[in-house]
Amino acid sequence: MSDLSVKLGVLRLGRVAGKCKYTLIDEKDVNLVQQYAVEPRVEVDKNGNGACIYAVAHDISRGHCSGKYLHELLWESHNGGIAPGWRVTHKNHVTVDNRLDNLELVKDNRQAQVPSQPDESSGSQTKNRENSLYWITIMQLTGDPLEVNYPHFSKWYDFNGDIVGPVDGSYVYYECHYAPCTRMEREIREFSICGRCQEVRYCGTSCQERDWPAHKRLCQKRGRQVRESSPDR
Numbered sequence: 001m002s003d004l005s006v007k008l009g010v011l012r013l014g015r016v017a018g019k020c021k022y023t024l025i026d027e028k029d030v031n032l033v034q035q036y037a038v039e040p041r042v043e044v045d046k047n048g049n050g051a052c053i054y055a056v057a058h059d060i061s062r063g064h065c066s067g068k069y070l071h072e073l074l075w076e077s078h079n080g081g082i083a084p085g086w087r088v089t090h091k092n093h094v095t096v097d098n099r100l101d102n103l104e105l106v107k108d109n110r111q112a113q114v115p116s117q118p119d120e121s122s123g124s125q126t127k128n129r130e131n132s133l134y135w136i137t138i139m140q141l142t143g144d145p146l147e148v149n150y151p152h153f154s155k156w157y158d159f160n161g162d163i164v165g166p167v168d169g170s171y172v173y174y175e176c177h178y179a180p181c182t183r184m185e186r187e188i189r190e191f192s193i194c195g196r197c198q199e200v201r202y203c204g205t206s207c208q209e210r211d212w213p214a215h216k217r218l219c220q221k222r223g224r225q226v227r228e229s230s231p232d233r
Contacts, residue, residue, distance in 0.1 A: 008099070008137060013055055016040035017175040017184065018201055022141070023055040023096040024134060029074060035060060038070060040096075044173065050186035051173040052095050071098050075105070094182050097134045135180040177215065178207035194219060 009030035013021040021040050025032075032038075036057040044051040055070035075088045078100055082088060087108045090097060129135055174191055175184045177200035185191050191201035194208070197219040202208040 010137060011038050013038060013040040017042055017053055017173060019175060019177045019179070021053055021096060022138060023070065023098050024137060025074065025098050026100055032057070042173065051184055053175065054095050055098060071103055074098055074100060075103055092132060094134050096182070138180040141179065174201040176203040176207050177201060178211040181207050
């Protein structure tokens, strides 16, 4: 990492929006896994502005009916309760980067439930993203067994403890499959799909090329399975 003094915890959330997701927390907060199960949750903007992924913590002793946003839980544990009319947001717009230094308290404006994503049409935006702590951390993760062995696993819960599944359309929006990239589609099927496996999606050719060394093993395996299962003509 660029700053070796930074000590992080990296929690695997599970598979959502087309890929495995992780959340960053401060090392001092890692012990929360003893009390909470942390899972992903997709929030879709009702105004048609796309979606984003949050980490949700469920109290193990109370079951899945006790869900709470991880960023709110961490803020309250360090800074106290959140007053009415205020909410906790992520400074760098990466909603799974839940380090305390990345969280801030702002006036509540429900018109922007889904955080806006920076315009990455310029090279400077891409450079800034690749220099971010989140990007550098995720780049160091190699080979995810959840991705390889359970590629179709996707089950998580809402705050009422109900299973969120395909029927409610909550994860029809894909996130770029390149692990460090957190860009999500603003419209359904906005991103291009891998022409080989027809399963994963990318926000652009740059991310697709960079993800190929990791994706090619799974992609080639699925390609063979499709060919082997196809009937003879």
